[in-house]
Amino acid sequence: MASPQPPPRPHQPALRLSSERYLRAHPETRLLLRGFLRELLRRRPADVLQFAAGYFTQPELPGRIQEELRRSQRGEEGVSPQ
Numbered sequence: 001m002a003s004p005q006p007p008p009r010p011h012q013p014a015l016r017l018s019s020e021r022y023l024r025a026h027p028e029t030r031l032l033l034r035g036f037l038r039e040l041l042r043r044r045p046a047d048v049l050q051f052a053a054g055y056f057t058q059p060e061l062p063g064r065i066q067e068e069l070r071r072s073q074r075g076e077e078g079v080s081p082q
Contacts, residue, residue: 027069027072028065028066028069031065031068031069031072032056032061032065035064035065036052036055036056039051039055040052040055
């Protein structure tokens, strides 16, 4: 008996190109992930899911990301969201 076939996967090069375009158009994504990973590794919480939920629901997070975007557009280095 034949084994079940996995579902078809999207054409990988096209998906990669599409993803790269999206990430270039949305630099805030890099800032969000960089800040999250920095805090995750600094604090090393036992419950990563709970930490992530708290991190991404901080009311001040959008403002911090916007400020970091402005700083990066002005060419200021070494500044990242807390």
